[in-house]
Amino acid sequence: MTATPTILVFDSGLGGLTVHREVARARPDARYIYAADDAFFPYGKQDEGKLVVRVTAVMDELVATHRPDLVVIACNTASTLVLPQLRERFALPFVGTVPAIKPACAASRSRLVTVLGTEATVKREYTHALIRDFADGCAINLVGSPRLAELAEAVLHGEEVSDADIGREIAPCFVEAHGGRTDTVVLACTHYPLLIERLRRLAAWPVSYLDPAPAIARRAAELLVPAFGAPGPTAQSAVTTLVFTSGRAPSPVLTAALASYGISQTAPAGV
Ligand code: DGL
Numbered sequence: 001m002t003a004t005p006t007i008l009v010f011d012s013g014l015g016g017l018t019v020h021r022e023v024a025r026a027r028p029d030a031r032y033i034y035a036a037d038d039a040f041f042p043y044g045k046q047d048e049g050k051l052v053v054r055v056t057a058v059m060d061e062l063v064a065t066h067r068p069d070l071v072v073i074a075c076n077t078a079s080t081l082v083l084p085q086l087r088e089r090f091a092l093p094f095v096g097t098v099p100a101i102k103p104a105c106a107a108s109r110s111r112l113v114t115v116l117g118t119e120a121t122v123k124r125e126y127t128h129a130l131i132r133d134f135a136d137g138c139a140i141n142l143v144g145s146p147r148l149a150e151l152a153e154a155v156l157h158g159e160e161v162s163d164a165d166i167g168r169e170i171a172p173c174f175v176e177a178h179g180g181r182t183d184t185v186v187l188a189c190t191h192y193p194l195l196i197e198r199l200r201r202l203a204a205w206p207v208s209y210l211d212p213a214p215a216i217a218r219r220a221a222e223l224l225v226p227a228f229g230a231p232g233p234t235a236q237s238a239v240t241t242l243v244f245t246s247g248r249a250p251s252p253v254l255t256a257a258l259a260s261y262g263i264s265q266t267a268p269a270g271v
Pocket of ligand 1: 044045149
C-alpha cells in the first residue's frame, strides 16, 4: 500500500479528459496517467474482435509500466465491450463508463430519452441490456453518431469545425411524439462533453444533457478510500503523465486545451 494512489485514465483519444477532470477534483492527491490510444482512434469504427485484442494488449503494457492502483476506462465504446475481460485479467479495480440510462430515465419528465453514442456503443448488447433493465417505461431513442467524436477531437486540436457539421450529428436526438418531446440526452461518449457549449447552442430545443463524469469520479474516489483513506483538505494534484500511443508530442494548441482540462504539469511517456 502506498500513501498516494496512482490512477490510470484511459480513452481512445481526448474524450477521457472530461472524466479525468472530475476524478482529479474528487481525488486531488493522486498521481495520474492519462493514456490515449490515439493510434487506434476512433474506437467506434473498429471491429469488435480487433478492439478487444487491442485494448487488452495496450492495458497489459500500461499496467506493467505505470502500476496503477485503479483504472478508469473513460470510454463507452471500450467499456461496453471489454470491461468484463479487463476485470477478469487484472487484479485491480476498473471503473467503466457506460451509458447513463438509469439516471436519465429517472430524471426525464417527458419520458422521451435519447442515448447519443458512437455507432458501436448504441449497437452493443451491453447498452441494450441497460435499456431492458433501466428504461423504466421511457421511450429510448438510440442515436449512433458516425462523426461527433472525431469532430470533438478536431476542435481540441484547433481545427475549424462548423456548426452545420455538429448540428447534423445531433439532429436525430430531438424527437416529438405523443404530444411530448425529448427532454434528456445521455452523452454516451466521453468526447461529447468536450463540445457541451455547442451542443447546447445547437439543440433543436433545450434539453438536459447527461454527462456521467461526476458519477464516475464519485465511484473511483469511493473505491480508493479503504486502501488510501480520504484525501486531505489541502491535497494537491501531482503531475499527470501523458501517454499517446501514436507517440506524438502535444502541439501548442493541444497543450493549451489540456491545461483547460486541468492537465498543466505533464510528463510525456511511451506506453
Ligand atoms: N470516447 C469514446 C467513447 O466514450 C469513443 C470515441 C471513439 O470512437 O474512439 O465512446
